Amino acid sequence: MVPGQSAAVPLSVQILRLPEAEGLPLPGYATAGASGMDVLAAIPTSVSIPPLSWRLIPAGIAIALPAGYEAQIRPRSGLAMRHGVGVLNAPGTIDADYRGPISVILINLGTEPFDLHRGDRIAQLVIQPVIHIQWTEVSELPETGRGDGGFGHTGVR
Numbered sequence: 001m002v003p004g005q006s007a008a009v010p011l012s013v014q015i016l017r018l019p020e021a022e023g024l025p026l027p028g029y030a031t032a033g034a035s036g037m038d039v040l041a042a043i044p045t046s047v048s049i050p051p052l053s054w055r056l057i058p059a060g061i062a063i064a065l066p067a068g069y070e071a072q073i074r075p076r077s078g079l080a081m082r083h084g085v086g087v088l089n090a091p092g093t094i095d096a097d098y099r100g101p102i103s104v105i106l107i108n109l110g111t112e113p114f115d116l117h118r119g120d121r122i123a124q125l126v127i128q129p130v131i132h133i134q135w136t137e138v139s140e141l142p143e144t145g146r147g148d149g150g151f152g153h154t155g156v157r
Contacts, residue, residue: 011127014064018101020044021060024118027125036074036124039104041116049114054088054107057122065096065127073104074124084110087123096130 015026020042027037041047042060049055065071073092079085088105104123108114116122146153 016062018060036126038121039123041120041122047116049108057104059102070130072126
């Protein structure tokens with residue numbers, strides 16, 4: 001939670017429904033405890049994504065995030081588990097100063113074609129605070145117990 005923001009007062013974010021999303025609901029939370037809002041496919045007709053292929057799917061919205069926030073496009077676990085479908089650049093980042101249409105790059109890593117229909121839930125949209133940093137260049141970094149061990153240095157078990 002961002003300091004000064006109450007859980008009872010949601011962040012107000014402007015959203016523009018684009019013509020291709022007419023008649024579709026805006027992104028929304030499926031449950032009271034959900035972190036991500038469901039993003040829908042704003043496509044005029046069905047689309048088939050062959051195995052090992054990807055397609056750019058319009059969400060039919062544009063947003064105006066306040067400074068200090070980003071929106072992340074994340075895969076839906078059900079699509080991944082049942083069909084092998086995910087978001088190619090997961091998580092996709094939407095910057096606070098971007099005002100263009102939002103689209104989702106869906107990839108089919110499954111073995112069968114994936115058929116997508118207008119209004120299908122294709123991804124999750126999560127709003128997060130962003131912290132900007134200032135680099136401090138040093139001649140060496142402080143020591144830790146881990147040091148520079150990475151990429152499996154702790155083993156499998």
